[in-house]
Amino acid sequence: MYVDPRLLRHVEQSSGLTAPEALRLVEDVLSFHDEPVESWVRRRHAELKTYGAKNAEIFARLQEEVRGHVVAAPELSERQLRRIVYG
Structure with missing residues (x-):
């Protein structure tokens, strides 16, 4: 790491x-915090579901929480990195 x-x-x-x-x-x-965003969303959804939350409130909460949550960046190829830098 x-x-x-x-x-x-x-x-x-x-x-x-x-x-x-x-x-x-x-x-x-x-x-x-080394968890891809997709895994974090699935895990957090399951946690909230366990406590009886309904999907409508879960997805609203996930939208709010993910804004401030640190997650692992995706693996980027050299080509992807170059496109970020040079467009």
Whole structure:
């Protein structure tokens, strides 16, 4: 798993953690959010359904929640990356 060194420095400096502690914390947080959006939606739908929510309210809630939820980026080919950069 790639961890941005700038993020590690920020966590170290802002928290007072050592470099290994900061790395472990960042890796833990990233692994928690390492879920593709499709999987997250299916899992969250099932969770809400378990508590008796109906689809109409579930989908409205999912729309709201996914805006602020961190999910794993899709795998992108070199061609896709080039199209993003160059259009």
